[in-house]
Amino acid sequence: MLSFPNAKINIGLNITGRRADGYHNLETVFYPVRIHDVLEVVPSAELQFSASGIGIPGRTEDNLCLKAYALMAKDHALPPVHLHLHKHIPIGAGLGGGSADAGFFIRLINDRFTLGLSNPDMESYARKLGADCAFFIRNEPVFATGIGDEFHPLILDLAAYHLVLVMPRVHISTAEAYRGVKPAAPRKSLRESVLRPVEEWRSLITNDFEQTIFKNHPAVRGVKAALYEAGAIYASMSGSGSSVYGIFDKQPDLAELSKENQVFSQL
Numbered sequence: 001m002l003s004f005p006n007a008k009i010n011i012g013l014n015i016t017g018r019r020a021d022g023y024h025n026l027e028t029v030f031y032p033v034r035i036h037d038v039l040e041v042v043p044s045a046e047l048q049f050s051a052s053g054i055g056i057p058g059r060t061e062d063n064l065c066l067k068a069y070a071l072m073a074k075d076h077a078l079p080p081v082h083l084h085l086h087k088h089i090p091i092g093a094g095l096g097g098g099s100a101d102a103g104f105f106i107r108l109i110n111d112r113f114t115l116g117l118s119n120p121d122m123e124s125y126a127r128k129l130g131a132d133c134a135f136f137i138r139n140e141p142v143f144a145t146g147i148g149d150e151f152h153p154l155i156l157d158l159a160a161y162h163l164v165l166v167m168p169r170v171h172i173s174t175a176e177a178y179r180g181v182k183p184a185a186p187r188k189s190l191r192e193s194v195l196r197p198v199e200e201w202r203s204l205i206t207n208d209f210e211q212t213i214f215k216n217h218p219a220v221r222g223v224k225a226a227l228y229e230a231g232a233i234y235a236s237m238s239g240s241g242s243s244v245y246g247i248f249d250k251q252p253d254l255a256e257l258s259k260e261n262q263v264f265s266q267l
């Protein structure tokens with residue numbers, strides 16, 4: 001059985017407080033985008049994992065898909081499987097690729113072995129694996145609060161726009177990014193701002209990670225500026241970076257940006 005985990009972008013990200021457990025409370029909008037990995041699960045004599053595509057840093061046993069399998073196997077008599085992951089979503093990019101794999105894998109196992117889990121059941125497994133994993137169970141645009149795992153419905157459709165994503169050659173760890181921010185009460189309500197026309201977002205919607213990441217990695221700031229120069233209506237770093245997306249009303253010419261960076265378009 002095959003599944004195609006997709007990436008997310010964050011539209012706005014306000015870090016509102018630091019918690020006793022070391023995590024941060026935040027508010028953000030998660031929006032799914034069409035950059036995909038490929039996950040395949042087939043029955044096997046023993047549990048096996050293989051990967052292709054972009055190299056995944058870290059130990060195989062720490063892959064979020066294997067962690068998800070172990071978690072679900074505690075409660076369900078799961079047969080062994082061979083899991084193959086073809087990695088295409090850039091890593092350390094603020095695109096939630098690892099979390100997407102975990103969320104989609106939970107759904108795949110639920111479907112393949114007809115476990116009958118509800119969305120809230122699957123979200124509670126996902127929450128144990130990472131703050132933004134639970135988003136990928138429903139995989140619909142949401143306004144998120146808490147540590148990024150409490151969801152509030154949001155009607156947002158950017159299909160009429162040209163969405164592009166630029167991936168500078170900079171890898172940023174999420175933990176490093178959180179260490180650099182000072183939590184504060186948001187100056188504007190993101191939940192209200194995101195309902196305003198996209199043309200107004202530039203003066204309303206910000207990502208709190210940009211301040212420190214732009215200081216430490218000026219190339220990322222340069223990509224955002226280049227997207228505005230190319231005519232973006234709105235541009236922002238996604239999550240903890242380093243990817244930067246631009247929302248355009250027509251297909252932009254990004255030939256210059258493509259020389260130094262990986263560019264994804266038609267998202």
Ligand SMILES: C[C@@](CO)(OP(=O)(O)O)[C@H](O)COP(=O)(O)OP(=O)(O)OC[C@H]1O[C@@H](n2ccc(N)nc2=O)[C@H](O)[C@@H]1O
Nearest residue numbers: 022023024094095096130131132147148174175178239240
């Ligand atoms: C920043 C965001 C924004 O959407 O996305 P990415 O840029 O990673 O895609 C998320 O908060 C990333 O969520 P996720 O990547 O699942 O985080 P986790 O694996 O749970 O946590 C990694 C580390 O980030 C920090 N962390 C994460 C989430 C949060 N609300 N507060 C935190 O302080 C903690 O130091 C934690 O040890």
Ligand SMILES: Nc1ncnc2c1ncn2[C@@H]1O[C@H](COP(=O)(O)OP(=O)(O)O)[C@@H](O)[C@H]1O
Nearest residue numbers: 057058063064091092093094095096097098101
């Ligand atoms: N299936 C997976 N795909 C990518 N990274 C994974 C996966 N499982 C675990 N990881 C670990 O998660 C880290 C963060 O990856 P990722 O979720 O892609 O980035 P981001 O937090 O920027 O969205 C990687 O450096 C890697 O060590």
